[in-house]
Structures are given as structure tokens and as C-alpha cells.
Amino acid sequence: MNITLNEILIKLEHHLKNEHLKSSSQREDILRILYNSGKHLTAEELYDICKKSIPNLGIATIYRAIKLFCSIGVCTEIIIDNGITRYEINDNHHHDHLICSKCGIFVEIVSPEIEKIQKKISENYGFELVNHRLNLYGICPKCRAK
Numbered sequence: 001m002n003i004t005l006n007e008i009l010i011k012l013e014h015h016l017k018n019e020h021l022k023s024s025s026q027r028e029d030i031l032r033i034l035y036n037s038g039k040h041l042t043a044e045e046l047y048d049i050c051k052k053s054i055p056n057l058g059i060a061t062i063y064r065a066i067k068l069f070c071s072i073g074v075c076t077e078i079i080i081d082n083g084i085t086r087y088e089i090n091d092n093h094h095h096d097h098l099i100c101s102k103c104g105i106f107v108e109i110v111s112p113e114i115e116k117i118q119k120k121i122s123e124n125y126g127f128e129l130v131n132h133r134l135n136l137y138g139i140c141p142k143c144r145a146k
Contacts, residue, residue, distance in 0.1 A: 002093040005035045008074050015072045029054050030065045031074070040078060040086040040097075040106045080104075081137060096133070100140035109136075 009028060016023055033050050034041065041049070047062045066087055069075035078086045080099055086106075096114065098107040114134065122129040 002091045003089075005032060008035060008089065011072065011074055012069075015068075026054055026057060026061060027065050027068070030062060031069060034069075034075065034087065035089050040088045042084060042086055046087070078133075078135070080135060097135045098140075099135055099137050100143055101137050102139055102143040105140050105142075107140075 008031065012028070012031060013023065015021075030046065030050055033053070034046060037046075037049065039045075043059070043062050043066055046066070047057070047059050050062065051057050066075060066077075070077050070087070073090055075087050076090045078088065078097070080086065081101070082104075084104070093110075094115075095108040095110050098109055099105070118132055118134070119129055
């Protein structure tokens with residue numbers, strides 16, 4: 001990752017102070033677990049991992065924490081075609097995704113060619129591109145072999 005866990009925790013702490021909100025060890029633990037997973041997790045998957053090490057954790061706490069993380073830009077929400085929402089740490093490194101339509105595996109891709117084409121398309125329509133998200137769907141080699 002291009003950003004350390006400590007940098008993310010500092011960003012969270014600054015936001016909480018600016019908004020006059022209390023720090024929470026549960027919230028920090030959730031963020032730490034999401035960061036260390038290195039995966040694109042659903043809220044339920046994150047909850048299943050977190051409840052093993054965070055006593056008295058409720059699923060609502062996970063949803064509130066994720067909402068906060070996304071609102072301050074430390075986490076990104078990815079809604080995939082099957083309606084499932086996954087979350088990943090925003091590591092300030094732009095990438096797109098290849099997603100298997102059968103097993104749901106995510107592959108992060110970086111393609112300067114795709115970036116150039118997207119910029120060109122936006123310019124052709126008079127848009128100044130400020131952000132984008134590209135998810136490419138297909139069947140991964142493992143699922144095709146079945």
C-alpha cells in the first residue's frame with residue numbers, strides 16, 4: 001500500500017477532533033483490521049473477522065464505522081453488479097478492478113492505456129475528468145476451468 005496504517009489513523013484522529021467526536025478503540029481496531037486484511041470486504045465479512053478480537057461488537061458499529069471511513073476518504077465503497085457492496089482502504093493509488101462474475105474474486109489493475117482512453121473520452125465530450133471507477137467483469141481462469 002502507498003499509505004501506512006499510522007497515516008490513516010492520524011487522518012481519522014484529525015477528523016474526529018475537527019468534528020468534536022470521541023475517539024473509539026473499537027473504531028480504530030475495525031480500521032486496523034480492514035487495513036491489514038488487504039482485501040475488498042463486505043460489511044458482514046469485516047464483522048465476522050472483527051468479532052473474533054473485539055468484544056461486544058455489533059454489526060451496526062461496523063456499518064457506522066465504514067460510513068465514517070468512507071466519508072473522510074480512508075475507505076472506498078465498491079458496489080458490484082450483483083448488488084454486493086465491498087470496501088477497501090483508500091491507499092491513494094488509483095487502480096481499477098477485474099471481477100469474476102462467478103466467484104467474486106477481485107484483481108486490482110493499473111493500466112496507463114485505460115487512463116489515457118478515459119481522459120480522451122471525457123475531453124471529447126467536453127468534460128474535465130475529476131474521478132472515475134472502472135470495474136471489468138468476466139470469468140476468472142479458475143472458474144472457467146471448472
